[in-house]
Amino acid sequence: MAGGHMRYRHLGRSSSHRQALLRNLVTSLFTHESISTTYPKAKEAQRLAEKLITLGKKNTEASRRAALSIFYTPHDLLPKLFGEMRERYAARPGGYTRVLRIEPLKPDQAPSAILELVDGPKDMRFAMTARTIARLRGEGKEVDSLTQYNVDKVTRFRPNGEQALEEMVEKVNDLEIGDRTALEARWGGKI
Amino acid sequence: MAALHATTSSILSAFLPRLSQPTVSMASRAATLYSRQLSLPQIPVLAFAIPSAIHLNVPGWVEGLWDSILKAVPKKKTSHMKKRSRQMAGKALKDVTSLNKCSACGHIKRAHLLCPYCVKEIQNMFKGKAQKTTSEKPVDEA
Ligand SMILES: [Zn+2]
Numbered sequence: 001m002a003g004g005h006m007r008y009r010h011l012g013r014s015s016s017h018r019q020a021l022l023r024n025l026v027t028s029l030f031t032h033e034s035i036s037t038t039y040p041k042a043k044e045a046q047r048l049a050e051k052l053i054t055l056g057k058k059n060t061e062a063s064r065r066a067a068l069s070i071f072y073t074p075h076d077l078l079p080k081l082f083g084e085m086r087e088r089y090a091a092r093p094g095g096y097t098r099v100l101r102i103e104p105l106k107p108d109q110a111p112s113a114i115l116e117l118v119d120g121p122k123d124m125r126f127a128m129t130a131r132t133i134a135r136l137r138g139e140g141k142e143v144d145s146l147t148q149y150n151v152d153k154v155t156r157f158r159p160n161g162e163q164a165l166e167e168m169v170e171k172v173n174d175l176e177i178g179d180r181t182a183l184e185a186r187w188g189g190k191i
Numbered sequence: 192m193a194a195l196h197a198t199t200s201s202i203l204s205a206f207l208p209r210l211s212q213p214t215v216s217m218a219s220r221a222a223t224l225y226s227r228q229l230s231l232p233q234i235p236v237l238a239f240a241i242p243s244a245i246h247l248n249v250p251g252w253v254e255g256l257w258d259s260i261l262k263a264v265p266k267k268k269t270s271h272m273k274k275r276s277r278q279m280a281g282k283a284l285k286d287v288t289s290l291n292k293c294s295a296c297g298h299i300k301r302a303h304l305l306c307p308y309c310v311k312e313i314q315n316m317f318k319g320k321a322q323k324t325t326s327e328k329p330v331d332e333a
Contacts, residue, residue: 102304102310124305127313128294147294171316180298
């Protein structure tokens with residue numbers, strides 16, 4: 001790396017260790033639809049996950065074999081990738097995954113992130129946008145430009161996007177705002 | 192034989208001047224002179240020679256001693272507190288100034304990062320955990 005151009009993050013591991021880590025991360029991502037890890041790991045796993053979905057959309061014998069060699073639990077995940085995922089992302093031209101920065105999770109305060117499958121059942125930006133809309137409606141305000149931008153983003157390729165967002169708004173509207181003082185210590189004192 | 196006796200007696204007198212005095216009766220004048228000179232260093236000729244020698248030679252010898260062991264050294268071990276304050280100087284935690292408000296709950300959060308409270312609550316909702324629900328609109332007073 002010294003003096004050379006770094007084409008990818010080595011993540012402080014040997015090639016085989018790094019490959020095993022990324023395979024573990026994408027296996028977890030496709031199993032759970034959303035994972036929380038460090039930001040650099042999330043960005044590297046994102047590359048591999050996007051490539052896997054591209055393989056799923058190709059849906060050939062060769063792409064099946066390539067996907068089979070990446071997942072650690074291929075018998076659970078191959079039907080999902082070549083069925084559910086292929087249909088979900090059929091119209092979307094790339095950008096199947098999303099990385100959102102969150103507060104550090106590790107004790108060394110490493111920057112953390114959520115890696116999620118866009119339009120999945122655990123789409124954090126979708127839920128957060130819905131909650132923002134719920135709050136603005138509660139205060140009787142209009143949807144601002146940034147929220148409108150996010151609304152367009154999360155509903156653009158989602159089937160029945162507008163309707164699904166309305167349902168989510170109703171769902172998060174019932175969600176009570178938790179106690180903000182009880183958890184303060186975890187996020188570094190009074191904020 | 193006589194020469195040998197004279198030399199031995201002179202050596203003996205040189206080392207043991209008091210013993211040599213009574214035993215050696217027929218010692219040569221030279222031998223007694225040597226013994227006198229060695230036993231009595233306060234002879235004016237020697238007294239003049241020695242101070243000059245001290246003045247020229249000994250300072251060089253003492254200077255070598257200064258260079259090797261007698262340098263200026265700390266009197267006390269630096270305390271842990273002193274050492275840490277010196278080494279950690281200028282490395283204090285920075286204030287977090289990039290803050291804004293969470294659009295979903297109104298609480299202050301770090302810019303470019305999701306609100307940790309909302310993330311936790313939404314994740315609990317996804318997991319289907321027992322979360323307190325209310326008909327009230329989510330508005331944070333803080
Ligand atoms: Zn919030």
